[in-house]
Amino acid sequence: xxxxxxxxxxxxxxxxxxxxxxxxxxxxxxxxxxxxxxxxxxxxxxxxxxxxxxxxxxxxxxxxxxxxxxxxxxxxxxxxxxxxxxxxxxxxxxxxxxxxxxxxxxxxxxxxxxxxxxxxxxxxxxxxxxxxxxxxxxxxxxxxxxxxxxxxxxxxxxxxxxxxxxxxxxxxxxxxxxxxxxxxxxxxxxxxxxxxxxxxxxxxxxxxxxxxxxxxxxxxxxxxxxxxxxxxxxxxxxxxxxxxxxxxxxxxxxxxxxxxxxxxxxxxxxxxxxxxxxxxxxxxxxxxxxxxxxxxxxxxxxxxxxxxxxxxxxxxxxxxxxxxxxxxxxxxxxxxxxxxxxxxxxxxxxxxxxxxxxxxxxxxxxxxxxxxxxxxxxxxxxxxxxxxxxxxxxxxxxxxxxxxxxxxxxxxxxxxxxxxxxxxxxxxxxxxxxxxxxxxxxxxxxxxxxxxxxxxxxxxxxxxxxxxxxxxxxxxxxxxxxxxxxxxxxxxxxxxxxxxxxxxxxxxxxxxxxxxxx
Numbered sequence: 365x366x367x368x369x370x371x372x373x374x375x376x377x378x379x380x381x382x383x384x385x386x387x388x389x390x391x392x393x394x395x396x397x398x399x400x401x402x403x404x405x406x407x408x409x410x411x412x413x414x415x416x417x418x419x420x421x422x423x424x425x426x427x428x429x430x431x432x433x434x435x436x437x438x439x440x441x442x443x444x445x446x447x448x449x450x451x452x453x454x455x456x457x458x459x460x461x462x463x464x465x466x467x468x469x470x471x472x473x474x475x476x477x478x479x480x481x482x483x484x485x486x487x488x489x490x491x492x493x494x495x496x497x498x499x500x501x502x503x504x505x506x507x508x509x510x511x512x513x514x515x516x517x518x519x520x521x522x523x524x525x526x527x528x529x530x531x532x533x534x535x536x537x538x539x540x541x542x543x544x545x546x547x548x549x550x551x552x553x554x555x556x557x558x559x560x561x562x563x564x565x566x567x568x569x570x571x572x573x574x575x576x577x578x579x580x581x582x583x584x585x586x587x588x589x590x591x592x593x594x595x596x597x598x599x600x601x602x603x604x605x606x607x608x609x610x611x612x613x614x615x616x617x618x619x620x621x622x623x624x625x626x627x628x629x630x631x632x633x634x635x636x637x638x639x640x641x642x643x644x645x646x647x648x649x650x651x652x653x654x655x656x657x658x659x660x661x662x663x664x665x666x667x668x669x670x671x672x673x674x675x676x677x678x679x680x681x682x683x684x685x686x687x688x689x690x691x692x693x694x695x696x697x698x699x700x701x702x703x704x705x706x707x708x709x710x711x712x713x714x715x716x717x718x719x720x721x722x723x724x725x726x727x728x729x730x731x732x733x734x735x736x737x738x739x740x741x742x743x744x745x746x747x748x749x750x751x752x753x754x755x756x757x758x759x760x761x762x763x764x765x766x767x768x769x770x771x772x773x774x775x776x777x778x779x780x781x782x783x784x785x786x787x788x789x790x791x792x793x794x795x796x797x798x799x800x801x802x803x804x805x806x807x808x809x810x811x812x813x814x815x816x817x818x819x820x821x822x823x824x825x826x827x828x829x830x831x832x833x834x835x836x837x838x839x840x841x842x843x844x845x846x847x848x849x850x851x852x853x854x855x856x857x858x859x860x861x862x863x864x865x866x867x868x869x870x871x872x873x874x875x876x877x878x879x880x881x882x
Contacts, residue, residue, distance in 0.1 A: 366457035366540065366612070368549040370532045372525055373453075375501070378445035383501075386449070387434045390487040390499045391415040395431045399438045413491035414466050418474055419483045423507050427483050434485075437503060440512045449501050450519070452477075454532055456488070456496040459545045465491055468539040469498045476531055481506050481516065534773055538754040541799040547613040548801065557611070560604060561594045561628070592630035595638050602645035605638075610665040614802050614835060615651065617658050666802060673806035674839055676813040680719035681844035686791060686818040688714055688744035696740035705851050706733040712847040713737050718818040719809075721797070721841045724849030725824055727864050731764035733849070734793065734822070738767050741791050746818075749785070751775045751808070752795040761795045769795070772804055779811050788816030797821035798837040805836035857882075 375386050388395040388404035392412040396403050419427040426432040437448055454472075456465045466488060473484040477500070485501040504519065505512040518524075533551040540547050554561050564587060598605050605624055609616050621642050629635035642648065649667060651660040693714055697707060706729050713720055714737070724730045738748045750769030752758040758769035772794075778784050786792065792812055794800065800808075812819050823837050852861040859878050866875035 366459055366536070366545075366547050366549050367455050368533060368536075368551055369453070369455035369497075370529050370551070371453045372528070373451050374447050375449045375451055376445065376447045377441070377443070381448075383437050383448035384431070384434045386451070387430055387485060387501060390489075390501065391430055391485070392487075393430060395434065397438065398435045411490045411493070412487060413462065414488040415486070416470070417483065417485050418470065418478045420478055420481055420507060422509055423483065424509055424511060427507065430485065433483060433503075436512060437505075440505060447504060450504060452500040452502065452528065454498050454500070456491070456498060457536055457540055457545075457547070457549070458494075458496060459540060459547055460543055462491050464539060464543055465496060465498075468535060469500070471539075472532060472535040473500050475535075476528055477502055480519070482519070483507060534755075534771070537773075541753050541801070545613070548611070550611065559608065560597060560601075562590050564590050564594070564627070588630045591628055592634060594628040595625075595630060595634045598625075598628055598638050599634075599641045602641040603647050605642045606645055606647040606663045607665065609661075610663045610669075610803070614666050614670075615654075615660050615662050617654075617660060619658075621661070669806040670802050670836075670839065673802065673809050673836060674843055676809050677719045677840045677844055680809070680813055680819065681717040683718045684716075685718055685788065685816065686741070686746060688740050688746075692743035693740050695743060696736045699739070700732070700736050702733065702736065703729065703851065705849055706736075709733050709847045709849055710736055710740075712845070713820060714740060716845045718816075719821075719840070719844050720819075721821045721823070721837070721844060721846035722849070723823055723841065723846060725852055725865060726867075727852040727861075728849035730822060730849060731761070734761075734765040734767065734820075737820075738765060746789050746791050747785075748791045748793065750793040750795060753799050754796075757796050761793070765793075767793055769793075772800060772808065776804065776807055779807065784811060784815070786812060786815040786817045790815070790817040791820065792817050793820045793822060795822050798823035800836055802836045805840075 375381050375383050382397055382400065382404075384395050384397040385404045387393075389406045389409065390412075392406050392409040392415070394403065394405045394407050415430075417428050417430060417433065426436065434449075441448060454469070456468070460468065469486055469488060473486050477484045483503040487499045487501075488496070489499065490496050503512070505515050507513070529551045533549050537548045540549075550557060554563055605621075608624065609620070613620075621639060625635050625638040625642065629638050647664045649662050649664060651662055654660045693710075697710060702710065709722060709724075709730075710733055713722065722730060722734075741748050748767050750758065750761045750765075750767040751772050752761055752769060753772050755771050758771050761767055761769045775784070790812075792808070794805075794808065797805075809819060821837060821840060852864050859882055863875040863878040866872070866878070
């Protein structure tokens with residue numbers, strides 16, 4: 365199961381370290397330290413899956429050469445206690461493929477660090493193993509075509525670390541959702557999340573030494589004692605475990621139970637007891653075997669959230685409290701060239717109840733049609749606002765349809781802290797709805813239902829397929845009014861339209877073959 369971990373440290377000369385040696389070790393390379401005239405050779409190091417340097421657009425060519433880059437850093441620092449680099453280490457979700465893990469790290473590093481002026485040296489370790497993680501080494505000086513300038517002290521501020529910690533959770537959760545997983549990670553501490561377990565320190569290299577040597581280390585003893593105390597808490601209150609599952613994913617397997625029990629057990633005997641306690645918990649619900657033959661479980665909390673979400677959606681679909689006069693509808697349609705299918709979708713949304721679903725392939729003109737919907741509702745005295753799982757999707761919804769939007773995480777936080785603007789005069793558009801998990805969707809719909817707002821769920825055809833992350837959208841679509849857009853308008857050639865549908869259906873090879881043939 366995906367776990368959250370982001371740690372930060374400074375690589376400094378005051379601790380006797382060199383940044384060239386640190387870079388060579390993490391990348392598994394051979395690097396000459398010109399200042400010390402010493403060669404660091406870690407070419408035999410195993411477990412390194414990918415190493416890459418990302419730099420701002422105005423960086424000199426040598427910034428992309430690992431040996432030259434970190435030697436320049438060493439040259440730019442004269443003090444014997446100089447801070448040479450910052451290192452961010454993150455745990456990678458095991459649910460993602462190796463390529464997806466790499467893309468996640470690169471996007472996070474580029475948006476969080478490189479776009480702010482840092483050079484990021486990223487290295488992915490144990491990517492296919494039990495502990496996939498990434499090291500991100502960052503420069504601490506501004507860079508220009510002429511080289512390094514002054515140190516940016518602002519990067520050392522605590523609020524930036526807090527932003528990076530929260531940001532990693534958002535990026536990881538977005539990539540998990542894009543990959544079809546409803547699993548989520550949370551950057552908050554157990555205490556802030558209300559979880560009565562003690563945080564367990566990472567044991568790192570200790571797991572690679574012999575069992576006898578490991579048992580004799582104070583650090584390992586402390587780790588095992590914490591595991592034992594947490595295991596006893598779960599045995600006494602197995603709802604702690606089911607609550608953890610509910611927070612992370614809607615559906616899980618016996619292997620997930622084993623992983624959690626292994627994390628919070630000190631030995632085999634306690635492991636068996638923790639597994640037994642979880643399996644006998646009244647909060648655990650057996651769903652039966654999935655397509656792969658493995659038993660699947662959920663929790664009563666998840667089922668209650670799903671039932672609440674579906675019940676409120678059905679109630680909202682029957683309510684018609686957001687009517688717009690025909691003259692405003694005609695006005696919005698007259699100012700655009702809408703295709704017959706788009707007109708049908710427009711009419712359906714404006715005539716439907718306070719809950720409706722819009723389903724269509726990419727390129728069918730959903731955003732263009734939603735722009736007309738927005739204009740009609742605004743003319744009728746309503747405020748249209750939007751939300752999407754990813755920040756880039758929220759931005760895209762605003763740019764393509766004029767609907768001011770924010771991330772779902774931001775909206776949920778505003779709801780929790782009483783800052784939500786929703787009223788009975790609001791229409792909430794949730795884009796990429798098939799990627800929104802049950803708990804999040806329930807929270808959004810429950811709040812809109814309470815405030816009397818209308819909700820429009822927008823997604824593509826594949827998001828109605830039986831993938832876990834699409835469960836909420838699929839369930840609501842099956843019980844409420846929905847409209848489909850199937851005519852692809854973005855592409856004009858027939859083979860291009862066919863390729864787009866192949867991409868939507870996950871048949872990438874078939875789609876690429878059409879492009880190759882053309």
